[in-house]
Amino acid sequence: MIRKSFFGLATPRLEYTLLTGELSEPQSIPPPETATLLIEAPFDTQDAAGIKPGDAVKRGQKLTLSEAGEASVIASVSGSVQSVAPHIGDFGRIFTAVTIGVNGTGEIDDQFAEQSKLPALDTALDYLVSVPGAPPLKKFKTPEVPIDTIVIYGGDTDLLVTTNQFVIKSRLDEVKAGIVFLKQITGVERIIIAVPGEIIQGYGHIGAEMKRVAAEYPAALPPMIMKDVLKRVVPAGQTPEDLGVTFITAEAVAAIGTAFKTGTCPVSKLITVVDKSGDCKLVSAVIGTPIVNVLRALGITLADRDRLIIGGPMTGSAIYSEDFPVTPDTGAIMVQDKDDIPYVSDYPCINCGDCIRICPVAIPVNMLVRFLEAGHYEDAADQYDLYSCIECGLCSFVCVSKIPIFQYIRLAKFELGRTRAAEAAND
Ligand code: SF4
Ligand code: SF4
Numbered sequence: 001m002i003r004k005s006f007f008g009l010a011t012p013r014l015e016y017t018l019l020t021g022e023l024s025e026p027q028s029i030p031p032p033e034t035a036t037l038l039i040e041a042p043f044d045t046q047d048a049a050g051i052k053p054g055d056a057v058k059r060g061q062k063l064t065l066s067e068a069g070e071a072s073v074i075a076s077v078s079g080s081v082q083s084v085a086p087h088i089g090d091f092g093r094i095f096t097a098v099t100i101g102v103n104g105t106g107e108i109d110d111q112f113a114e115q116s117k118l119p120a121l122d123t124a125l126d127y128l129v130s131v132p133g134a135p136p137l138k139k140f141k142t143p144e145v146p147i148d149t150i151v152i153y154g155g156d157t158d159l160l161v162t163t164n165q166f167v168i169k170s171r172l173d174e175v176k177a178g179i180v181f182l183k184q185i186t187g188v189e190r191i192i193i194a195v196p197g198e199i200i201q202g203y204g205h206i207g208a209e210m211k212r213v214a215a216e217y218p219a220a221l222p223p224m225i226m227k228d229v230l231k232r233v234v235p236a237g238q239t240p241e242d243l244g245v246t247f248i249t250a251e252a253v254a255a256i257g258t259a260f261k262t263g264t265c266p267v268s269k270l271i272t273v274v275d276k277s278g279d280c281k282l283v284s285a286v287i288g289t290p291i292v293n294v295l296r297a298l299g300i301t302l303a304d305r306d307r308l309i310i311g312g313p314m315t316g317s318a319i320y321s322e323d324f325p326v327t328p329d330t331g332a333i334m335v336q337d338k339d340d341i342p343y344v345s346d347y348p349c350i351n352c353g354d355c356i357r358i359c360p361v362a363i364p365v366n367m368l369v370r371f372l373e374a375g376h377y378e379d380a381a382d383q384y385d386l387y388s389c390i391e392c393g394l395c396s397f398v399c400v401s402k403i404p405i406f407q408y409i410r411l412a413k414f415e416l417g418r419t420r421a422a423e424a425a426n427d
Pocket of ligand 2: 350356366399403
């Protein structure tokens with residue numbers, strides 16, 4: 001069987017792209033005629049009180065699936081609901097898709113404006129979880145370990161992507177306001193801004209520590225920042241939150257700042273688009289815009305068997321449809337021409353050892369991959385350090401047999417997580 005990897009003409013350099021000089025504003029993608037918003041809950045949790053086709057919605061309105069209101073999304077456009085339908089994300093993740101026909105009036109819902117006058121975590125949880133950058137606000141609500149440090153990504157975790165670097169360099173006032181509100185609503189005092197390349201001035205007086213991250217991949221991944229910047233190692237199977245640390249993107253912080261300052265929820269997402277020749281462009285698109293609209297605005301056409309990837313070249317995920325919408329965490333979109341995607345085979349591991357040498361956490365990848373290929377996930381976790389993997393993708397990048405090791409690893413973690421959640425629910 002022949003398979004293909006993500007790496008082709010746009011083979012990544014292993015250094016992060018650093019923005020220098022005067023930055024130009026992102027290209028605005030025209031507002032869509034329909035916007036599709038994803039609620040992370042199964043369609044069958046919808047009840048009579050939930051959003052339904054025909055309902056009129058205003059921009060900034062909280063849309064819920066049921067009376068309980070736990071599963072919700074903020075409308076990024078005003079108009080009327082055309083459909084509410086099941087949606088399957090990567091690894092079979094289950095969503096409900098709400099598609100809104102845009103009426104172009106831009107009418108804004110005023111509920112958040114009222115509540116934002118007294119910034120509080122509950123208000124942020126109600127309205128700001130789906131703003132650009134998808135701030136992980138739920139992690140501050142009754143965490144098992146109290147969060148005492150917030151790390152703001154002033155760079156991006158994947159190669160070629162410059163979305164958050166642009167924000168930290170060009171949206172100083174919004175980020176500063178966001179930091180002040182974040183401290184206020186979470187009570188967390190220690191804020192660290194991690195940036196690749198040179199230090200940026202201007203954040204010291206609001207009490208944020210600016211720390212430099214090496215410009216070499218994968219130095220900007222959370223476990224690496226924990227080790228290199230905070231001097232704390234995240235044990236296998238644990239997360240930074242288990243050590244009292246949460247990561248948030250600069251774009252999310254800026255969105256929080258803008259939201260509480262203006263009383264309106266930001267709805268435009270910044271995205272780095274990497275075209276078929278590897279050129280990168282920063283664009284701004286309303287959340288819910290079909291990705292095909294973004295591609296069209298940039299003159300990018302997709303031919304049969306071209307590959308569309310959400311995310312960067314090392315850790316992105318291929319998607320099957322260009323109708324997939326821009327979501328609050330779409331940091332990058334990458335297009336690969338079918339002729340530039342190198343073929344890979346299902347050749348077996350030849351024990352060359354390249355993956356072991358490049359793995360930043362010294363996993364015996366050559367052994368791990370044998371268990372993953374056989375679907376023995378528990379053994380992979382117990383005997384070969386599956387949970388030490390920081391998901392950098394370097395092993396796949398160097399593998400001479402072109403084994404999709406990284407995809408195997410993500411699938412294994414996802415399946416184990418699902419099994420363990422089901423077991424916990426049955427206890
Ligand atoms: S993705 Fe591969 S190289 Fe990266 S940490 Fe995991 S096993 Fe190691
Ligand atoms: S790089 Fe690929 S072929 Fe070489 S040891 Fe690792 S898994 Fe095997």
